[in-house]
Amino acid sequence: MNLMEIITYSPEETSALAYKIGELAQPGMVITLEGDLGAGKTLFTKGLAKGLGVTRNVNSPTFTIIKEYKGRLPLYHMDVYRVEDGDEDLGFDDYFEGEGVTVVEWAHLIADQLPSELLGIEILYLDEHKRKLTLKPQGDMYVELCKEISK
Numbered sequence: 001m002n003l004m005e006i007i008t009y010s011p012e013e014t015s016a017l018a019y020k021i022g023e024l025a026q027p028g029m030v031i032t033l034e035g036d037l038g039a040g041k042t043l044f045t046k047g048l049a050k051g052l053g054v055t056r057n058v059n060s061p062t063f064t065i066i067k068e069y070k071g072r073l074p075l076y077h078m079d080v081y082r083v084e085d086g087d088e089d090l091g092f093d094d095y096f097e098g099e100g101v102t103v104v105e106w107a108h109l110i111a112d113q114l115p116s117e118l119l120g121i122e123i124l125y126l127d128e129h130k131r132k133l134t135l136k137p138q139g140d141m142y143v144e145l146c147k148e149i150s151k
């Protein structure tokens with residue numbers, strides 16, 4: 001499986017998909033989120049966090065690049081939109097290699113620092129309530145995850 005496309009017709013549908021991924025996520029998984037402003041990256045992260053058993057409210061880490069939450073596994077939520085130099089070593093590896101699940105919004109800005117295996121997700125705005133999510137699994141673990149989702 002190279003990629004999987006899913007259309008959602010409401011924020012709730014996107015949240016439900018993200019929740020499922022949160023439930024299935026395993027230690028060390030990295031999920032990258034791409035999409036324009038308002039596409040649904042943070043909404044997706046919130047849904048994933050719930051599925052991961054995070055009870056605290058997840059909000060966009062505007063002034064901090066990384067926020068950590070406790071759940072069944074830790075969630076590391078990164079929003080690298082404001083990282084000025086995408087090649088600068090800000091210690092991302094410690095998170096990618098950690099026991100938690102990392103979600104990276106605007107991941108392409110630190111493309112060269114991303115691990116080779118990850119689940120890439122692009123959210124495309126189709127209309128006010130409609131989004132196309134393209135899931136690109138890189139690595140066996142993520143291909144399996146996508147297969148589970150599509151069941």
Ligand SMILES: Nc1ncnc2c1ncn2[C@@H]1O[C@H](COP(=O)(O)OP(=O)(O)OP(=O)(O)O)[C@@H](O)[C@H]1O
Binds near residue numbers: 008009012035036129
């Ligand atoms: N099908 C849908 N899936 C996801 N979000 C949707 C959908 N339909 C409408 N929305 C709305 O789109 C908005 C997405 O906002 P969100 O903050 O998650 O975007 P973002 O990609 O994180 O943007 P930013 O880059 O500005 O942080 C929410 O208000 C959500 O209710």
Ligand SMILES: [Mg+2]
Binds near residue numbers: 041042043060105
């Ligand atoms: Mg956001």
